[in-house]
Amino acid sequence: MTRISAYRLRHAAQVYGREPNAALGFDKILEAVGVSVDELSNATARIDLQREAAALETACEALEDPTFAARAGLASPGAKTLLAYLAQASDNIGQVFRFAQKYYALEDPDLRFDLDGSEAEPTICLSSDILSAHQFPRHREFLVFGLLKRTEQIAGDGFGKMSVMLECEDTEHCARLSELADCEVTGVQSINGVRLPTGGFEFQIATSDTALREHLLKHGEERLNQLPQNRTGLSAKVIKLVRSRLPGSLPSGDEVAKELCMTRRTLTRKLSEEGTNFKSLVESARCDLAKRLLVGTDSIAQVAFLLDFADQAAFSVAFKRWTGATPAVFRKAKS
Known part of the structure; x- marks a missing residue:
């Protein structure tokens, strides 16, 4: 399996370290899923997606708190990746997600963005051929609520309310997540993603910068061309x-x-x-x-x-x- 940047897991470890009920150290969680502590301390470290998912599931179990993964996603800082910079330089939210469909492979080739619904009321779904939602439900919540947070950061004020859709049968858990995220969380869905407000794709981004975007796109194409042609694990x-x-x-x-x-x-x-x-x-x-x-x-x-x-x-x-x-x-x- 293609290895991914460890920055997401490093962030989750930092959030876990602030948990008052964290009796089990995150180093023990890493050990249990086959990731060394040294890997997280290395800024360029890469890990398997399966191990990242297993670590989030194990952290929730250790804390006896199934909301931890979602809370870690909501605590996501602004990413410092090519795609994050492209998003900030984009004209509108629709352009952001079209770039995400193409360039997210630079960060994580095992996950992808699928656009569902209509242009007026689009839903951004996270999907993977490796990780099915039923295998690692807490991990998918980590990713979906991270997506929610990053979209809020990119759009800024005035974007309107988003909502979350999950493959989750536990209505009480969805209600707790809704309270944490201050948005509607709907379970019993066939997708895992974020529904944007009406007309969300057309929402203009204040940091739009055409010159910077063109420069970043050129760099992005060069990096895509450097990826191995056969990345399938x-x-x-x-x-x-x-x-x-x-x-x-x-x-x-x-x-x-x-x-x-x-x-x-x-x-x-x-x-x-x-x-x-x-x-x-x-x-x-x-x-x-x-x-x-x-x-x-x-x-x-x-x-x-x-x-x-x-x-x-x-x-x-x-x-x-x-x-x-x-x-x-x-x-x-x-x-």
Whole structure:
């Protein structure tokens, strides 16, 4: 898996250090997820996205406070990255997110921005082929509320109220997050992102600077051209392969290893180095496809069949483990 800058995790460590109930040191959390303390002290350090996600989940568990990750996101300082400078030099918010779609790969190639909704009422979604929302819910909240905070910082005064959409079945948790962020937080969604106020894309940015923007864009293109052409990690290849077999019969780990020209033992070892395993990736692919099928016209029994479950009951048990809701409740919430 492509490694990402450790600046987000470094920020989370600083916020964690100010927690009054932090009985477990953040160094122990890092050790538990396979990141060394030295990596965070290095300004140029890069880590795996999976390990960043696991660290945020572990921090919430250590504090016994599921809101910590969101609070860390809301405490995000102004970033000092190429994309952050481009955002400040942009003409409007719409231009910011179009730049984000293209240049965020310089910071984190495993996450992307998807624009949903209409131009008048756009929703900015965070998605990943490596991290599914059901795997690391606290980490996605860290990213989404960080996105909310950075958008506020870029837009400045007068932008209007934004709202947050999460794949979260816990209404009490969403209410606590809403109070913390002082905005509406809606759960039971199929996306994780921020909804902008009406006409948000057209909102003008006070720091717009055409000359600086052109200079930064030229630098950005040079950096993009320097990136390896094949940045896809093994986890992404496994997910893509599993998805290609669905709906239908799931491939076994041995079959996937053979198709990727390696032994099952090598596949297991390499996935472990990326902080994951074959079973988790298969569940990720199944869960994502299940959500899409459930909002369609297929019956729950048909979805279970298409995802290679023995019966509807087995699918319902698995789906509730992944999302916290039964397929019927999930479908009703989307209707």
